[in-house]
Amino acid sequence: MDFTIILQAGIASGTVLLFATIGELFSERAGVLNLGVEGMMLIGAMSAFSTTIATGNPWLGVIVAMLFAGIISQIHAFIVITLQGDQVVSGLSLTFLGAGISLVLGDGLSKAGTVALLPNFSMPLLNLIPILGKIFFTDQSVLVYIGYLLVPLAWYYINRTRPGLHLRAVGEYPSAADALGINVFRMRYFYVFVGGMLAGLAGATISLAVSPGWFSELTTGGQGWIAIGLVIFAQWDPVRAAVGSYAFGALRRLILDIQGPTMLLGFANPFYYNPYLGFFLQMLPYLFTVVVLVIGSREAMRKRIGAPAALGNPYIRGERGK
């Protein structure tokens, strides 16, 4: 096993988590918890794949995926922002709805065969860096590079720009933001839409780049939920989100690859000779998410940093409190 190859593939599969995590991060920074990531990713994966089949243009697939998932996210936005419904239940219902719609519209897509995929390329010069160049800049999908750009951009936007300041104000102290003339409702709708689009992009990344195709609900396999866990681990910071996403991507790859070779570190590979032990490997990403949550929650308690103060609460004009 060549670990640089595993890490290289891990970065690609971590890009899926990265988009979904950053998207959810924007939504939560504005004070809206959206548990519908899994559903929006399924919508994105399905619509990207089917658009690409129909038109032969994967970029059109990406755009349709982002728009469709963004529109679906507005159902959640309407329920929790305008109707002040419970964010947990509404987000869950969005996951059901997204899964249902993508299963209905994606019916038969799994037999569609191969489509035009997004291009892979190596970044000139940067790919010559020893080891790191191989892992990060050699034969990666264009979406992976977009992911590299997204992380610093998101960080800079949230922490160093005026709209980013408004975003944080809306999530921390909406009534103060409102008093300053920021339209809390419009901002929240907007960032839920951003979250939806990025979840859609995450879905498109799966079906057009990382593991091409449409495999009904198995396409995402719970990655939307892992992304929500990663936001907590990341403590709502894009850079930490990137670290978590890539680490999880690498773990997913490692689990797939570890079952292949007959020898492992000089010993007979138990996962090769007893394939059913692979089920324990399959548990690892999910168990790791729980472990990561424990770490994130403990650290947050110790450092007294936490979720955006208004996360999960509807903003009602004229009511006292946050």
Next chain:
Amino acid sequence: MAESKSITQRKPLRIRVEPRLSEPPAWYPAAISFGALIIALILGGVLISLAGGDPILSYKHIAKASFGDIGVLSDTIVKATPIILAALACSVAFRMKLWNIGAEGQFIMGAFGASVIVLAPVLPAETSRWIFIPVMMMAGMAAGALWGFIPGYLKAKFNVNEIISTLMLNYVAVAWMNFWIFGVWTEGGFQMSPKFPQTAWLPRLLEYAKSIPAFRGLTTHLGLVIGIVAAVILWFIIFRSRWGYEIRLIGDNPQAAKYAGINITQNVIWVMMLSGALAGLGGMSEVTGVVHRLQTAPIAAGYGFTGIIVAWLAKLNPIVIIFVSILFGALILAGREIQPSGVPKMIQGIILVCLIASDFLLRYRIVISRGEE
């Protein structure tokens, strides 16, 4: 001239939304839920026709294939049985605003726990059924409760978000069950365990067809009785016991509960275990009443997730859950034959969206008036 002017000057209709100051009448929430259900079915119909299907035919098919005669009605009830227990599991946790999304995993662990009794084997195959059943019930509940304990403990000790942890444990439970089915208990390499001996089956109505001919072919099993008894007991716990009062108070107003000296940490763990035990009982009932072997597809069929919707639709009331479960049992039963296959899931999603949106009408009223304020 003057007259026409007065017409153009008539004030437009104004729609205002104002908070409800008094409790709406008792029938009102039920009527709103029912209205939301109807709207959801209409929206579902629109989507079905957009996807190229015939909505009226689909719904007719659902009604006929689930309530058409006594035989299919019995099948509907068989489908409703695991949903009742899963929804009860969700309702007790939701009552405390504890978002247990892990009924699916707890259900699977319950089925696994019950299977251990037969397959390990803990009890020999010739054991009397009336020893088998209570032992399997205990094992199923214990396994489910353990699966509920883990996120409950993590929530109480480390403030770990229970939504994510319960959900992650669902995937772990599926992998765990698969390991045992494929690696240990496989029947001739197939993806299932050997069939349980008949002594480990829950009794079904068709067994009594000799004395009561009307029961011929009916597969309704003892699990229904278990579900109904569990619902009644849960109703008493929630609405008539001190513990239930604590659970409701924590859910409605955690601050007040804290000041009243209620131990929230301990309640989080106990309620998660009760929730897990109920879902585990559902898994036990499904594996011993219907499937009669441990097998992935029919056990991990999403009953835990449907339970979430049912619990919400029933406004967390254990008795109402029984009836709503039958409705959803019908949807799932009939949905198996509907194409495309995602339709039942989509309709469930639309129902949940409409329900949560309709809650707005419980908190606000819409006033339509002419003229200013």
